[in-house]
Amino acid sequence: MQYVSTRGHTLGTFTDVLLSGLAPDGGLAMPQSIPVLGTDQLEQLRHLSYPDLAYEVMRPFISDIPERDLRQLLQKTYQADTFGSPEITPLTPLGTSGLYLLELSNGPTLAFKDIAMQFLGHAFEYVLERENRRINILGATSGDTGSAAEYAMLGKDRINVFMLSPRGRMSRFQQAQMYSLNEPNIHNIAVEGVFDDCQDLVKAVNADAEFKARYDIGAVNSINWGRVLAQAVYYFRGYFALKLPAGAEADFCVPSGNFGNVFAGYLAKLMGLPIGQLVVASNENSVLNEFFEHGTYHVWPAERVAVTSSPSMDIGKASNFERYLYLISGQDAQQTQQWWEAVAGGQPVTLTGTLHWPHVTASGFRSGQSSHAQRLDTIRRIDREYGRLIDPHTADGVFVGERLKRAGIPMICLETALPAKFEETVYEAVGRLPERPERFAGLEARSRYASELPNDSEALKALIARALVARTLGDS
Template structure:
């Protein structure tokens, strides 16, 4: 399998090449030349596989440059009960007889769904770098959960440094503590004076400097990294099979989404042949995705208009992975995708309404909704009261948006995105008590924190990275 850029560049190489690449040289995102499809019988043949076996079956067509036995070993090392709490890895829990289900994705080391892909990245980065005798300096941006998931996955990885940008003062206290309390020689936390989109733009700006990127061996773990999207597609298959539906029967999925990576993984699984009906995108007050899927206009929010909400991991005004979706609806036209993304970069809205591309969007069976702080609180309270299940505010966004999109006789799977302890203040506001806290995280907010505050300035960031790497030599 070879990879290309969403903006037209060809021959990006194979999986291991794009794993280490981050952004393509033209600023686009890596995509496979084609998406392998499974027949209904081939999909059914996957039913009953263990999680590592299922991951191998789903991912192998996209990863042809790692020997099969090695890939199986990496997946077995990644998806273990000791890491994720149970052999199921992603248990499926019905919410009574409501027709709603929670797909539990937050039982990994950092208590967020990002672990599902990031733990694999930690294994495969180490494997590829050792095979090639190379090093990698990961530059990433987080709105809350990617950072801790990446840092936990890269602990002790001798060939990897992590430089993680986060918006200063805009994460929960627990999220900050998870990242900033780590005192590892290969982990560098950078709090940027700005919002998540500023952090994301800084990462892209550094990647766009080809000379700097090559000289300092810069890579990425954000959902711009294809390996993350691919790994996330696996749990859609796992969740679907756990429903026990007859062969070919549809299931709908609702996904809290800010950067579009998690829900795009569902779109990938559906394109491969998994019988997913609707993919429902749940937004908070930062509703750029909701606006697109309901009006046909994609209008990026500048930093000043990105609201600070009680589901902060979705406080995003520009969804990076949305570029992959636009690329697919064009039929793989890098020229058209580049044109649209140039408009986005200039702050102009892109409107597809009334065009053939909008017909393609509508045919792709996406739906969308948004929720507010009050909606989150009431949903957390209702799910706790009705079903005895405490959920975090992002998962509450999903449950709230899912309900009006339910179809009679069709299960609706809501993707859990984090354990409620990561957002203790909001959950306590909703139900009047603190959520259960895993023992290993007792008192984490009181630990000494180590981080550096930087202005929203790419030159300052480059100087910081270069300085820290010089100190290691």
């Protein structure tokens, strides 16, 4: 399988795009084609273990890692000891409501990002050893990606992680989980601004081709195709756990700010998984909801992005949305670039009434949003009726999923994190603190290690250069 940029550049193989982050033309990596599995092929996947299922879903996109090595990477990644059970992503019904929770938050950092990030950690290590290379990962997080990346890369000698986060805009648990790491290859950077500012800094550094090449800059954000591909697997797993007749539809509701998690579901659907609706659940920052309801996408400026009780979705610019536009344009890189240049220039992209809008409606996306009060009520009600505590992002998904559920069609709501990561909001809802794993006891009281930085790409590049020089001197 070969990859191209959403803006036309030829990129190479899976391992080429795994390590590269943004394409040289500023676009995102996409496979040249998406294989479609027939009903009989899907049935053969139904009873596979999680690592074997991951192999069958991912293998068509990964031609440059030998079969034996890829199987070993996936076996090493998806272990019961890492994710709490052999199922890796168990499916739990909410009574007889027809709603289900796909449990994605039993990994090392208690968030769905672990599912893909653990794979990236092992895949990076494998490729870097094979090619005798090093990489310096530059990423941005609104809360969970940073922790998942850092825990996946701990102790990996060929990898340094520079993770940007918006200062003061994550939960206390999220901040402490990241900033308490005192490891030579982990660098936390608190930026003055919102998540979109952090994301823009990552893109600005990637746009400096000379700096990127000199310092071997890579990416683990949802722009990384390896993450999207690994996330597609649990849509297959969740669907098969329903034990539906062959070809029967199921719907999925996905809390989403950056469009990466739900785009993985769209990839699974394009591969032939019988997904009916893909429901995008937004919080008050409803950029994606505006598009799917009204056909207009535009970036919200930082001052418009609200601070909410589901902070990992406090995003005004959905980076993975470019991949979706590329597909509905018929893989027209020139059209995609024109759209994204308009977005970057502050102009909206309106598709309603154009020849592209029918492709949007046919893709099965629907959307909705919820407020702080609705999140609290949903957390309280799910706890009371089903004895299950959920975090505020998952509550966004359950709230929207309930309202868009079709009669007789299962609705799988993707869990995004354990409630322990957002205990202030959970306490406000139910009057008690959620349980947390023993390894995180007293987390907030631990010492913190993070640099503060203005929203300035030159200052960021200088920090990266200094840190790498210091690491080199320390290792010599």
